[in-house]
Amino acid sequence: MPVETKELKMSEGLLSFITEWKKKPGNLIMILHRVQGEFGYIPKGIAEELGKMLDVPLAKIYGVITFYHFFKLEKPGKHTISVCMGTACYLKGGQDLVGELEQLLGVGCGGTTDDGQFTLEAVRCIGCCGLAPVLTVGQEVFGKLTTDKLPEIIAKFK
Amino acid sequence: MAVKNYILVCGGTACESAGGGDIYKSLLSEAEAQGVAEDVQIVKTGCFGFCEKGPIVKVLPEQAFYVEVKPEDSKEIIAETIVKGRIIDRLQYKSDQGAKGEAFDIENIEFYQKQYRIVLRNCGLIDPEKIDEYIARDGYAALEKCLFEMKPEGIIDELKIAGLRGRGGAGFPTWMKWNFTKQVQDEQKYVVCNADEGDPGAYMDRSTLEGDPHSVLEAMTIAAYCVGANKGAIYIRAEYPLAIERLETAMKQAREYGLLGDDILGSGFNFDLEVRLGAGAFVCGEETALLASIEGNRGMPTPKPPFPAVKGMFQKPTVINNVETFANIPVIINKGGEWFSKIGTEKSKGTKVFALTGKIKNSGLVEVPMGTTLREIVFDVGGGIPSGKKFKAAQTGGPSGGVITEKDLDTPIDFDNLIAIGSMMGSGGLIVMDEDDCIVDVTKFYLDFSVEESCGKCAPCRIGTKKLYEYLDKITKGKGEMEDLEKMKDIGSAMKKASLCGLGQTAPNPILSTIENFYEEYREHIEDGKCRAGKCKDLVHYEIIADKCIGCTVCARKCPVNCISGERKKPHVIDQDKCIKCGACYEGCKFDAITVS
Ligand SMILES: Cc1cc2nc3c(=O)[nH]c(=O)nc-3n(C[C@H](O)[C@H](O)[C@H](O)COP(=O)(O)O)c2cc1C
Ligand code: SF4
Ligand code: SF4
Ligand code: FES
Numbered sequence: 001m002p003v004e005t006k007e008l009k010m011s012e013g014l015l016s017f018i019t020e021w022k023k024k025p026g027n028l029i030m031i032l033h034r035v036q037g038e039f040g041y042i043p044k045g046i047a048e049e050l051g052k053m054l055d056v057p058l059a060k061i062y063g064v065i066t067f068y069h070f071f072k073l074e075k076p077g078k079h080t081i082s083v084c085m086g087t088a089c090y091l092k093g094g095q096d097l098v099g100e101l102e103q104l105l106g107v108g109c110g111g112t113t114d115d116g117q118f119t120l121e122a123v124r125c126i127g128c129c130g131l132a133p134v135l136t137v138g139q140e141v142f143g144k145l146t147t148d149k150l151p152e153i154i155a156k157f158k
Numbered sequence: 159m160a161v162k163n164y165i166l167v168c169g170g171t172a173c174e175s176a177g178g179g180d181i182y183k184s185l186l187s188e189a190e191a192q193g194v195a196e197d198v199q200i201v202k203t204g205c206f207g208f209c210e211k212g213p214i215v216k217v218l219p220e221q222a223f224y225v226e227v228k229p230e231d232s233k234e235i236i237a238e239t240i241v242k243g244r245i246i247d248r249l250q251y252k253s254d255q256g257a258k259g260e261a262f263d264i265e266n267i268e269f270y271q272k273q274y275r276i277v278l279r280n281c282g283l284i285d286p287e288k289i290d291e292y293i294a295r296d297g298y299a300a301l302e303k304c305l306f307e308m309k310p311e312g313i314i315d316e317l318k319i320a321g322l323r324g325r326g327g328a329g330f331p332t333w334m335k336w337n338f339t340k341q342v343q344d345e346q347k348y349v350v351c352n353a354d355e356g357d358p359g360a361y362m363d364r365s366t367l368e369g370d371p372h373s374v375l376e377a378m379t380i381a382a383y384c385v386g387a388n389k390g391a392i393y394i395r396a397e398y399p400l401a402i403e404r405l406e407t408a409m410k411q412a413r414e415y416g417l418l419g420d421d422i423l424g425s426g427f428n429f430d431l432e433v434r435l436g437a438g439a440f441v442c443g444e445e446t447a448l449l450a451s452i453e454g455n456r457g458m459p460t461p462k463p464p465f466p467a468v469k470g471m472f473q474k475p476t477v478i479n480n481v482e483t484f485a486n487i488p489v490i491i492n493k494g495g496e497w498f499s500k501i502g503t504e505k506s507k508g509t510k511v512f513a514l515t516g517k518i519k520n521s522g523l524v525e526v527p528m529g530t531t532l533r534e535i536v537f538d539v540g541g542g543i544p545s546g547k548k549f550k551a552a553q554t555g556g557p558s559g560g561v562i563t564e565k566d567l568d569t570p571i572d573f574d575n576l577i578a579i580g581s582m583m584g585s586g587g588l589i590v591m592d593e594d595d596c597i598v599d600v601t602k603f604y605l606d607f608s609v610e611e612s613c614g615k616c617a618p619c620r621i622g623t624k625k626l627y628e629y630l631d632k633i634t635k636g637k638g639e640m641e642d643l644e645k646m647k648d649i650g651s652a653m654k655k656a657s658l659c660g661l662g663q664t665a666p667n668p669i670l671s672t673i674e675n676f677y678e679e680y681r682e683h684i685e686d687g688k689c690r691a692g693k694c695k696d697l698v699h700y701e702i703i704a705d706k707c708i709g710c711t712v713c714a715r716k717c718p719v720n721c722i723s724g725e726r727k728k729p730h731v732i733d734q735d736k737c738i739k740c741g742a743c744y745e746g747c748k749f750d751a752i753t754v755s
Contacts, residue, residue: 068437087359130209141175
């Protein structure tokens, strides 16, 4: 039976994942990953529900979420543009990509465009340093970039 | 019918993202369409290391080494190389140094010549998603040997003779670690693999897991047998989806083959493991923080002792090693510690994998024997600096390390020599900088990283990193004072002594090392208000040389804030008050009429 929270509900898949992991010690981070995989972030209602299901205080759940950069508390845009700011990309102009994207999208790093289409974020090395500077949109990687290629990439996802 | 040809397509993240996945699929369908599907085996392998020129496709036995391949090329590759046995000149890698014409051999590409592959032995050769291919290359032979022919003490002896030291950064002898855990009496012990790879600019562990996941599983099982553990975990960054997927496939296959789980190979020994995901906190690479994170908590380090070897995961004795450390182990068991100990230097045995990146012609993954010099890595393997620029420094050890300059290019690289010249091995990031990079700016980049990643548990690190960053920021903005350099050194040495974990203890290293090696550049920023590389925007000044300007108006049109004025065919001028130092005009001028100072 899917559990209803205020506006969102946990899918059967998520529920059975939680049941499976509930028995294992140290399960919280794995479960949060799964929640974020499903919703794109950790919705408040779901976090509260998790607290009850796992019998963990909400403060502990939020303590963990806020400690790790990977977990998001706000709903991201439809597409997340992640610009690599690892060392190799930094040396090859990652900063310029961020600057240009901020201009093009009209949002700062970490922000989401008003139309909810794009979230812009900076990430650490994604392991494609040979292609530096790189960015990803969802799972797709774009490498050896220059600022003039950015409008095309944005257009592709609009 | 027997297979006549093999096509190896690189499936590492870099190549895959540049179209490798589509190439693999289109080769398969072309082979089918042209009726040669039976003659050729098409394999998607792990990273070949030569990421700069990806996607790469190798054809054996023709020795075709095709670079920058596109999916559209598949038809021609099948028609020419597979059907007719001809090399396609257009795609074939051409060295820009060596003699041409002679029989081409992949091993002769300069990029591979000085390399020696132990850790990456299977990367680029086998399909990481097929356990049979790993087994065909001696995979799981070491595990079998350990289970049936060796006693745990014998394994430890072999590692001691080999002289293997941990590749996660600190270089601690692996045999000692295993021995501590083995000697503790406890019902429950664990083996953990550290695949957190936090250094921003390094991807050795990722490529190993993507290209040869079984090598790590086999080694972890050997470790478990040796110390008496029956459970384990691999802690891997969530940012590495492909590696996670391949690990899970590998674990599933190993279980099916009786190489993982209960009663492994009928020996009565049980061991199983699970994947645990990191969540983007650098400090979780530190072993005690990593264990806290596996336990589902905020990943904060705890004081050592007690060491994880004695009191680790869930308070139980735990062996924790890095991916690359593990990947060496099956080879050591198969070929013997004696064999391994002949490679490398007196105190650092074996090889080291580096992620060679930055201002370098052939960026990629390289594995060289310990004791190779930086000159060989940068200039022979890496092909030197692109665009005729001058080598400035190489950085190892990431945010915990330091720079190596021209004067130390010929120092044999090993754990101890790197420390002696003020850097450290770290996990294997090797970033090359050229004359266009500002040393103060790069140092600020590392400190920014450390500020962000300090977990905040202890004050020397939390406050120290912040202070150091502020001084550097001041210097890059032209507001620094010479005393700041001394102050940074003082804060740095206090942090080294008083911080709880390696993050805080090593965070000042980039500063100490660059002040030592590039004092003059710091002085220029402070006293002359000058950034020679032109990176520190507040110190940069763009000017149009009237004599050289022909008034083409390009710069005026490029300038995003419209601060360049002038009539057509007359010299232009930049309004310095409005200039945002973006450099667009400088890049746009085809007549070298704009100077940066
Ligand atoms: C701040 C910090 C970050 C670290 N990050 C990593 C890492 O990403 N990967 C790793 O294997 N070891 C890392 N280490 C080292 C580990 O604490 C530990 O020494 C290592 O996993 C031991 O394995 P080894 O003996 O095989 O090297 C880090 C240490 C510190 C202090
Ligand atoms: S040294 Fe830094 S990262 Fe390590 S425990 Fe202290 S505050 Fe945390
Ligand atoms: S681009 Fe160069 S030549 Fe053309 S107007 Fe500007 S400074 Fe003069
Ligand atoms: S630094 Fe950007 S991918 Fe590695």
